[in-house]
Amino acid sequence: MELSILYRGPLASCDYDCGYCPFAKRRDSPETLRADREALERFVGWVGAQAEDRINVLFTPWGEGLTRSWYRTAMVELSRLDHVGEVAIQTNLSSRTAWTAEADLGSLALWCTYHPDQVPYERFVERCTELRERGVRFSVGIVGLAEHLDAARRLRAELPADVYLWVNAAEGHTYSDREAAPWTEIDPLFPVSRFAHPSRGHACRAGETVVSVNGDGEVYRCHFVSRTDPSERLGNLYDGSYRAALRPRLCPLTECDCHIGYVHMPELGLYETFAGGVLSRIPADVPRAAEGPVLLTIRSAPAAGTRPR
Numbered sequence: 001m002e003l004s005i006l007y008r009g010p011l012a013s014c015d016y017d018c019g020y021c022p023f024a025k026r027r028d029s030p031e032t033l034r035a036d037r038e039a040l041e042r043f044v045g046w047v048g049a050q051a052e053d054r055i056n057v058l059f060t061p062w063g064e065g066l067t068r069s070w071y072r073t074a075m076v077e078l079s080r081l082d083h084v085g086e087v088a089i090q091t092n093l094s095s096r097t098a099w100t101a102e103a104d105l106g107s108l109a110l111w112c113t114y115h116p117d118q119v120p121y122e123r124f125v126e127r128c129t130e131l132r133e134r135g136v137r138f139s140v141g142i143v144g145l146a147e148h149l150d151a152a153r154r155l156r157a158e159l160p161a162d163v164y165l166w167v168n169a170a171e172g173h174t175y176s177d178r179e180a181a182p183w184t185e186i187d188p189l190f191p192v193s194r195f196a197h198p199s200r201g202h203a204c205r206a207g208e209t210v211v212s213v214n215g216d217g218e219v220y221r222c223h224f225v226s227r228t229d230p231s232e233r234l235g236n237l238y239d240g241s242y243r244a245a246l247r248p249r250l251c252p253l254t255e256c257d258c259h260i261g262y263v264h265m266p267e268l269g270l271y272e273t274f275a276g277g278v279l280s281r282i283p284a285d286v287p288r289a290a291e292g293p294v295l296l297t298i299r300s301a302p303a304a305g306t307r308p309r
């Protein structure tokens with residue numbers, strides 16, 4: 001069986017201070033950090049024992065994980081397991097990257113988000129250059145806010161052409177075609193993020209070959225379908241009860257508006273687009289701006305102007 005796991009433990013603190021984020025400059029108590037570390041170590045031990053399966057892991061901490069030694073250690077250990085296909089983490093890339101030298105770079109990958117108001121441009125690019133020199137696979141992204149446009153253009157111009165720069169539609173923002181155009185020039189896949197994807201009653205791999213796991217090992221289909229509704233709980237990782245619940249499922253929500261969710265909807269064909277980098281958001285072939293927008297997912301998007309995020 002191949003299983004992709006989105007893991008999110010108790011950690012909810014970050015060294016950055018993004019205005020729109022509830023975890024900005026939040027500190028976790030020593031107890032929470034200890035619990036997060038123990039939960040992560042237990043999870044890594046569990047993955048290590050699943051040698052009969054092929055496992056992919058994306059760490060999606062509420063805050064920043066790579067400033068904590070146990071996330072770096074987990075990434076290294078998981079990358080070295082033969083049955084782990086891809087292990088990735090969402091990061092602001094504020095930490096140095098030397099730890100990646102210990103990892104198996106065939107499976108390790110980073111999902112790096114650039115926050116222009118939090119870090120000097122040169123420092124972020126320096127980190128990207130470090131990753132590149134070390135041979136680490138990574139994607140780089142930015143939120144499509146008007147005040148980020150100049151930085152995004154500069155980044156696209158200066159990053160190597162084969163490093164994918166994704167643009168996320170800003171939360172709660174509706175893009176006119178004119179507003180969307182410069183973002184699509186930077187990221188030809190921006191049309192995929194621009195609109196939320198209608199999903200109720202649509203097939204999704206979440207709950208079948210993709211699951212969301214918290215620090216206690218509680219398993220849900222994804223990060224978005226209720227994690228407080230007992231009927232949506234699939235079981236627990238550590239007693240094996242989740243396994244009997246894995247089956248093809250239809251999404252119960254009106255729409256899916258986040259890459260870590262809709263990438264698993266078969267109708268969008270994104271497993272082909274991101275073959276080898278589904279979790280880290282690294283396309284098989286980085287789309288070039290000059291080639292124009294990628295049209296494959298526009299078929300599922302609602303009419304322009306209806307994005308409700």
Ligand code: SF4
Nearest residue numbers: 014016018021024092
């Ligand atoms: S870097 Fe990410 S987690 Fe940290 S404050 Fe910004 S948005 Fe929040």
Ligand code: SF4
Nearest residue numbers: 204222224251256261
């Ligand atoms: S479409 Fe999105 S919200 Fe619905 S089950 Fe899949 S990942 Fe979850």
